[in-house]
Amino acid sequence: xxxxxxxxxxxxxxxxxxxxxxxxxxxxxxxxxxxxxxxxxxxxxxxxxxxxxxxxxxxxxxxxxxxxxxxxxxxxxxxxxxxxxxxxxxxxxxxxxxxxxxxxxxxxxxxxxxxxxxxxxxxxxxxxxxxxxxxxxxxxxxxxxxxxxxxxxxxxxxxxxxxxxxxxxxxxxxxxxxxxxxxxxxxxxxxxxxxxxxxxxxxxxxxxxxxxxxxxxxxxxxxxxxxxxxxxxxxxxxxxxxxxxxxxxxxxxxxxxxxxxxxxxxxxxxxxxxxxxxxxxxxxxxxxxxxxxxxxxxxxxxxxxxxxxxxxxxxxxxxxxxxxxxxxxxxxxxxxxxxxxxxxxxxxxxxxxxxxxxxxxxxxxxxxxxxxxxxxxxxxxxxxxxxxxxxxxxxxxxxxxxxxxxxxxxxxxxxxxxxxxxxxxxxxxxxxxxxxxxxxxxxxxxxxxxxxxxxxxxxxxxxxxxxxxxxxxxxxxxxxxxxxxxxxxxxxxxxxxxxxxxxxxxxxxxxxxxxxxxxxxxxxxxxxxxxxxxxxxxxxxxxxxxxxxxxxxxxxxxxxxxxxxxxxxxxxxxxxxxxxxxxxxxxxxxxxxxxxxxxxxxxxxxxxxxxxxxxxxxxxxxxxxxxxxxxxxxxxxxxxxxxxxxxxxx
Numbered sequence: 001x002x003x004x005x006x007x008x009x010x011x012x013x014x015x016x017x018x019x020x021x022x023x024x025x026x027x028x029x030x031x032x033x034x035x036x037x038x039x040x041x042x043x044x045x046x047x048x049x050x051x052x053x054x055x056x057x058x059x060x061x062x063x064x065x066x067x068x069x070x071x072x073x074x075x076x077x078x079x080x081x082x083x084x085x086x087x088x089x090x091x092x093x094x095x096x097x098x099x100x101x102x103x104x105x106x107x108x109x110x111x112x113x114x115x116x117x118x119x120x121x122x123x124x125x126x127x128x129x130x131x132x133x134x135x136x137x138x139x140x141x142x143x144x145x146x147x148x149x150x151x152x153x154x155x156x157x158x159x160x161x162x163x164x165x166x167x168x169x170x171x172x173x174x175x176x177x178x179x180x181x182x183x184x185x186x187x188x189x190x191x192x193x194x195x196x197x198x199x200x201x202x203x204x205x206x207x208x209x210x211x212x213x214x215x216x217x218x219x220x221x222x223x224x225x226x227x228x229x230x231x232x233x234x235x236x237x238x239x240x241x242x243x244x245x246x247x248x249x250x251x252x253x254x255x256x257x258x259x260x261x262x263x264x265x266x267x268x269x270x271x272x273x274x275x276x277x278x279x280x281x282x283x284x285x286x287x288x289x290x291x292x293x294x295x296x297x298x299x300x301x302x303x304x305x306x307x308x309x310x311x312x313x314x315x316x317x318x319x320x321x322x323x324x325x326x327x328x329x330x331x332x333x334x335x336x337x338x339x340x341x342x343x344x345x346x347x348x349x350x351x352x353x354x355x356x357x358x359x360x361x362x363x364x365x366x367x368x369x370x371x372x373x374x375x376x377x378x379x380x381x382x383x384x385x386x387x388x389x390x391x392x393x394x395x396x397x398x399x400x401x402x403x404x405x406x407x408x409x410x411x412x413x414x415x416x417x418x419x420x421x422x423x424x425x426x427x428x429x430x431x432x433x434x435x436x437x438x439x440x441x442x443x444x445x446x447x448x449x450x451x452x453x454x455x456x457x458x459x460x461x462x463x464x465x466x467x468x469x470x471x472x473x474x475x476x477x478x479x480x481x482x483x484x485x486x487x488x489x490x491x492x493x494x495x496x497x498x499x500x501x502x503x504x505x506x507x508x509x510x511x512x513x514x515x516x517x518x519x520x521x522x523x524x525x526x527x528x529x530x531x532x533x534x535x536x537x538x539x540x541x542x543x544x545x546x547x548x549x550x551x552x553x554x555x556x557x558x559x560x561x562x563x564x565x566x567x568x569x570x571x572x573x574x575x576x577x578x579x580x581x582x583x584x585x586x587x588x589x590x591x592x593x594x595x596x597x598x599x600x601x602x603x604x605x606x607x608x609x610x611x612x613x614x615x616x617x618x619x620x621x622x623x624x625x626x627x628x629x630x631x632x633x634x635x636x637x638x639x640x641x642x643x644x645x646x647x648x649x650x
Contacts, residue, residue, distance in 0.1 A: 009121065016117050020341060023110060024084040024100070027053035035060040038070075038089065038096055045089045050082040054100050057086055058333070064098065065333040068350060072336035075099045076213035077159050080106060100336070104160040104213040105178065111211055112182045114341055115218055118207065122193040122200070129191050131184075138228040139187060142221060143179040145286050147172050152278035153215070155261055160213045179221070186222045198301040201635055202314040204628035205370065205379050206321055209343040210269045217269045217627045218343065220290045227293030237292065244288055250534070251541035252281040260550030265567045266346040266371035267545075267625040275546040287542040294631060298638045305639060307390045314383040315402030321376065322409045325349070325368025338369065345626070346371040354412040365414040374571070375623045377415025378614075380406045381422040382632075385613055388426055389606040416455045417516065421616045423448055425609045432605055456515045469510040470495070475523025479554045486530040486552045516620055518571060520559070525570040527554045529579070539582035543625070548579055569625070573618040576625065596641045607640040 028051075035057045036044045045052075054072075057064070064070045075087045078101030087101040131139075150157050154166055164171035190197065209218040230237050260275035272283045328335040328348035339347050354366045365373035383406045387399065410419060427448055431441060453461075460468070476489050495503055513519045530552045531540075540547055549567075556565045570576060578586040593615060601608045614633045623629040 012117060012121065016114065019110075019114055019117070020337075021055070023106075025053050025055040026084055027051075027056040029056055035086075037061060038064070040091060042089050042091065045086060049087050050078075050085045050101060052086045053084050054086065057098075066331045068330055068332065068352070069095050070332045071095060071097045071350075072332045073097055073099055073347075074102045074212060074336075074340065076102050076104055076107070077162055078103055079163060098332075102212060102340075103163070104211075105163070107212045108178055108182060108214070111340070111343060112186070112218060115207065115209055115343070116185055116189050119189055119193060119197070122196045125192045125195070131187060131191075134229055134232055135187060135225070137232065138225045139180060139183045141228045142183055142224045142289070143176050145224065145282055145289070146179040146216070146221070147176045148282040149216075149279070149286060150175055152276065152282050153274040156215060156273040182218075183221050183225055186218075187225055190222050194297065195301055195304045198298060198304055198635070199306050199309040200313055201632055202310065202317045202379075202383070204631055205376070206317045206324075207342055208345060208626075208628060210345050210627075211343065212340055215264060215268050215271075215273055216286070219627065219631075220269070220286070223290040223293035223297065224286055225293065226297055227289035227291070230292055230296050231289070241288075247538060248281060248284045248288075248541075250538060251284055251544070252277045254532075254535065254540065255280040255547070258547060258550075260546045262546035262549050263567075267569070267622070268345045269627055270543045270625050270630070272541070272544040272546055275544070275550065280541050280544060283544065284541050291542075294634060295638065298635050302639055307386075308392075311383075311386050311390050312399075312402075314379075314386055315399065315406065318380055318383050318406045318409060319402055321369045321379075322405055322412075325370070326352070326354070328369060342369075344369070344371065363414050366412040368409070368412070370626075372622065372626065373413045374415055374418075374621045375626055375629050377410055377413030377418045378617050378621060378623060379629065379632075380410040380413060381415065381418035382610070382613060384410065385422055385425055385610065389429060389609065417620055418617055420448075420452055420455055421613050423451060425613050428609060429606070456517075460515060463514075465507075465511065468514040469507040471519040472510040472513045472523045472526065475520045475559070476526035477523075478559050479524050479527040481553055481555065484553050486527055488526045488529040488531070492526065518620060521568065521571045522575065524554065524565075524568060525572075525575055528552050531582075535582065537582045537584050539578070539580045539585055542580050544580065545576075569622045571622055572620055573622060573624040576622065593637065596637060600640050604640060607636060610636050611640050 033048050033051045035052050038061055064072070075082075078085075078087055080103050082101035083103050083106050085101045086098065088099045090097045090099070150161070151166070151172060158166055161171070161175075164174065166172075204219075210216075211218060231241055255275050256277045258275050262271065262273050262275075264271040264273055270287075272279065324334065324338055324342075325348055328338045329350050329352045335348050335350070338344060348369050349367050351364070351366060354368075356364045356366070365377070367373035367376060370376035370379075384403055387403050387406075410422075427444055430436070430444070436444065473489075473492050473495065476486075477493065480486065480489050492506065495506060498506075510519070513522045528548055528551075554565075557563065558565060570579075574586075574590075577589060580586075581589065597608065597611060597615065614636060618624065618633070623633065
């Protein structure tokens, strides 16, 4: 039996290798079209498009694999016949951009197959769990929602599915079949391995799982199916969903006639693009069902959590993220393959210097493999914290190597907040374990306080409170156009005239922003934040940013540097929650988190420290916009709360 399993695993590995290589290797290697060496004369590749596969090209241009002035990029708007072929080469300065044809329809099946094969290596349940009627109903519903999402976000998908006429009903039948098939196999494979998967959640930072050319994650399909299933199964879910239905109608109604558009960039998968009635409705249902599914998936598997295994998977994931990130930064071929087969939301960095400084002498954050340096820095710090909390009496050499790698990655990410909260949580753990005396506590916390002072810079404390607290408003006005002021800037411009309570809260918020170097970024956020009274209370919908970025025009250059502003995120999950859910929804969620932290702080002190770490860092990072961090963070809150969180929610 063991020998049979080994043979099956070997066959899977061989098939997986073939599956990865073949799509980019199909070519006539014996025809008269022989790839030329790349030079400034690119006429050969202009004439012979879709005739040379990537691997045939690399056989004749091996230097493209490792020389960083070459950039291999996907062209998701190619025909199926051009998949894996050279569709063109452009020269910009000293850099050559090599375009490789891919096709969104092929991407859906090829990427899904690779990821499902990887999941299939996990041990399967002894008794195979077959799909039931309710599973099929949920599967049909999910495929319908996804098809409706494509229909409603025509502006985003019209190029991705250029071979299909998105005005034809027949095309949507094809898409429905695609989504149904992917969902069917995902449900079968994941359901029969779900008890083990929860320990592999840290690997989500490695296998991100975003479809190339699409705006949703592979795992979101599975979680959406599970969420709909629990809508039918759980009476409490149906009750709360009846309230959510009113909110979805409200969000969708507000989008009528707006037609704002946001190119999601690095937050593809958890950022809505096309702002109209139908797209907001379909997107809201998809996201809400996915979050419900994720919640119950984690809750049902919480007893399967093995913290030693969880820790080891964080160490493995962190090591591979750092290694693959560096290989991708220095070798174009790795950068290309990382993006496609790991499902990255953005190409990995090409900056090979992990500790570089900009022209102003400021240390640059190195994001490596992940789209956000801030979020991956949190992951590295969280991995170190978990390794410390769940350390054994004897740690192997590989454990120490993994922790060192995580610490190295944390320093490269330049995430000072994550580093500080890591040190704070470690000190709190030492205090808890040893029941330190007051004098000892004081001596231990002094260095932590000094580090905090170093990070916020002592000179920042010398400014007047009036200057510090009002800087966020001043920055917001600096980026605002007088002809198009946001409602938030209009309201806050005369903050001194507001009642004492509102003025005090916002000035304290502004002072915090100043201390943690968020005055400019949060000021830009205020310059864009233009809610109506109802939107201020209830938000604009889950993970919907298109109206936030499309409604108000602002000054498009950085005030201090003159560089292009680009697509800047608020750098605060707290602010994002208020955009999505409004003041009411945001406060309910925040108060629930505080309640869980307060009530469960003594039951499991280790999990309490982990969730404290997460909560502090969410104030100044956009981590909820990435599925890997959203899954991991929600997992720890559910593990901490056990029964309480479910009781509060459902």
